[in-house]
Amino acid sequence: MNYLPDTIDPQDVVTTIGLISDTHMPQRWPRLPTAVSQIFADVQMIFHAGDVGELWVLDELSRIAPVVAVHGNDETEDATRELPYQQLVTVAGQRLLIWHSHYANRVDEMHARRGGDLREGLLRNIARAKSAGARLIHFGHWHLPLVFEHDGIVAVNAGAIASGNPYQQQTIQTVALLFVLRDGRCHITHVNLAEPERPYTPQTDIEAGFAGNLAVYGRSILAPDLHFLRKADLSEIYRTDRGAFLSVWLPLAHRVWAGEKPHVELAELLTVVKTADIKEGTRQKIITVLKSESELSN
Numbered sequence: 506m507n508y509l510p511d512t513i514d515p516q517d518v519v520t521t522i523g524l525i526s527d528t529h530m531p532q533r534w535p536r537l538p539t540a541v542s543q544i545f546a547d548v549q550m551i552f553h554a555g556d557v558g559e560l561w562v563l564d565e566l567s568r569i570a571p572v573v574a575v576h577g578n579d580e581t582e583d584a585t586r587e588l589p590y591q592q593l594v595t596v597a598g599q600r601l602l603i604w605h606s607h608y609a610n611r612v613d614e615m616h617a618r619r620g621g622d623l624r625e626g627l628l629r630n631i632a633r634a635k636s637a638g639a640r641l642i643h644f645g646h647w648h649l650p651l652v653f654e655h656d657g658i659v660a661v662n663a664g665a666i667a668s669g670n671p672y673q674q675q676t677i678q679t680v681a682l683l684f685v686l687r688d689g690r691c692h693i694t695h696v697n698l699a700e701p702e703r704p705y706t707p708q709t710d711i712e713a714g715f716a717g718n719l720a721v722y723g724r725s726i727l728a729p730d731l732h733f734l735r736k737a738d739l740s741e742i743y744r745t746d747r748g749a750f751l752s753v754w755l756p757l758a759h760r761v762w763a764g765e766k767p768h769v770e771l772a773e774l775l776t777v778v779k780t781a782d783i784k785e786g787t788r789q790k791i792i793t794v795l796k797s798e799s800e801l802s803n
Contacts, residue, residue, distance in 0.1 A: 508544075508682050508694040508696065508704055509684060509692065509694070510692070513684070513686070513692055517686050517687050517688070518684045518685070518686060518687075519596075519597040519685045519686065519687055520549050520550070520596050520597055520684075520685040521547060521548045521549055521682060521683070521684055521685075522548055522549065522550045522551065522552055522596070522601075522682070522683040522685070523541075523544070523545035523548040523550070523551040523552070523566075523569070523570065523680065523681075523682060523683075524551075524552050524554070524643050524661065524663040524680060524681040524682065524683055524693075525541065525551065525552070525553050525554070525566070525663055525666070525680045525681075526553060526554035526555060526556065526577075526605075526643075526644075526645030526646075526662070526663050526664070526665060526666075527554075527555070527556040527577070527645050527646070527648055527664075527665035527666060527667060527669070528553070528556065528557055528558050528562050528665075528666045528667060529556055529557075529558045529579070529666070529667035529668070530557075530558035530559060530561075530562045530666075530667070531558060531559065532558060532667075532671070532751075532755065533558075533667035533668055533671060533755075533758075533762070534558075534666055534667040534762065535759065536565075537562065537565045537566065538666065538678070538698050540698040540699075540701040541566075541569075541666075541680060541698070542568075542569055543701050544680055544682070544696045544698075544701050545566075545569045545570065545680070545682075546569070548569065548570045548682065549570055549571075550570055550571055550572075550573065550594075550596075551566050551567075551569060551570050551571070551572045551573070552572075552573050552574070552594070552601070552603050552643050552683075553566065553572060553573070553574035553575070553603075554574075554575060554577075554603055554604065554605055554606075554643050554644055554645035554646075554662075554663065555574070555575045555576055555577030555578075555580070555588075555604070555605030555607075555645045555646065556577030556578070556579050556580060556605065556645060556646070557574060557576065557577065557580065557581075557584045557588065558580070558581060558584065558667075559581050559583065559584070560581075560583050560584055560587065573592055573594055573603060574588050574592075574603075575588055575589055575590060575591055575592050575603050575604055575605055576588035576589070576590065576605065577605040577607060577645060577646060578605060578607035578611075578614060578646065590604065590605075590609060591603060591604035591633075592604070593637050593639065596685050597685050597687075598689070599640045599641070599685060599689060599691070600637060600638050600639040600640055601639055601640065601641050601642075601643065601683075602633065602634050602637050602639035602641070602642040602643070603642075603643050603644075604633065604642070604644055605644065605645045605646050606626070606629075606630060606633075606644035606645065606646045606647070607646050621714040621715040621716055622714055623647075623649075623709075623711045623712075623713075623714055623715065623718070624711055624712070626647070627653045627655070627660050627711065628655065630642050630644050630653075630660040631653075631655045631656060631658050631660055634658045634660070635656065635658060639658070640657075640658065640659065640689070640691065641658065641659045641660075641661065641683070641691055642658065642659070642660050642661070643661050643662075643663065643683070644660065644661075644662055645662065645663070645665070646662075647662055647715070648664065648665035648668070648669045648675060648719075648722060648723065649662055649664065649707075649709045649715075649718050649719075649722060650662055650663060650664030650677075650679045650681065650695045650705070650707040650709060650722075651707050651709040651711070652693050652695075652707070653711065659691060659693070661681060661683070661693050663679060663680050663681040663695070664677070664678070664679030664680065664681070664695065664707070664722070665678065665679070665722075666678050666680075666698075667762075668723055668762075669723065671751060671754060671755060671758055672725060672726060672727055672734065672735070672758075673723045673724065673725060673726065674723060674724050674725075674726050674761060674762055675722060675723055676722060676723055676724055677697060677699070677721070677722045678697070678698040678699070679695050679696060679697055679698065679705060679707075680695070680696055680698070681693055681694065681695045681696065682694045682696065695707050708721050708722075709721070709722075726758060726761040726762075726767075726768055726769055727768060727769060728768035728769060728770040728771065730770060730771040730772075731768075731769060731770065731771050731774065741794045742791060742794050742795075745787060745790040745791055745794060746783070746784075746787045746790070746791070749781075749783040749784070749787045749791070750791055752781070752783065753774070753777050753778050753781045753783070753791075754769070754774070756777075757769045757773065757774060757777065771795065774795065775792065775795060775796075778791050778792055778795070779792070
């Protein structure tokens, strides 16, 4: 499959690099989609921009080509421990920077999320690349495919494989190909995993902010009778026992992500909680929270 435009001679390509991010495997996606192997078939390297999940994801990618990866903010303990915060790679005389783009300090990260301004975040990426003398920066975290250029530096987000949280679905899964050219320029092609035979044009609107773009690439998997979970921000359930709740929730969510059903409903969630292998005290607390929040939302 040819992902280069007609204006670029394939002979002018020095290196092709596969760009991927936010796989979150296996918590939010069970395995590497076969389309990734097809799209990356001719790459010489793969850059993973974080939120990998379990480290076997990188092992699988390395069957295609050598992998350089960084950790994200929503990782397994192993990935956070073994992978760096950022990584500088030099290819054909060009410095390329990889990072997830989250703030290392969680307080700073949560403060940055309040604004929802894409341009501000993109300029932060450009500044990060500039400080490293990099021509291009590949980042993740946003789950939004895009290319942004400023001051001669290119910021690219490959998009995502899995959703940004357990209560959403990534409706358009994308990766990207980075073509490094002999003259020092770079060309980026995004590819939608649902249509791997052709390039994909990102629909991200930088001026629309996060809120205006998330609906393009994701959707809630909560049925109407569970929408109160977003209002409560899950805080009460998480304080009860986040691990126990996710062990109940994720099997239901995976059925939605696999396309077996459109939503997770309150009735089925309560049914599973009542029979789940969790501590009895935790079970009763979760049931109480679900019922009380549901009543308050009606």
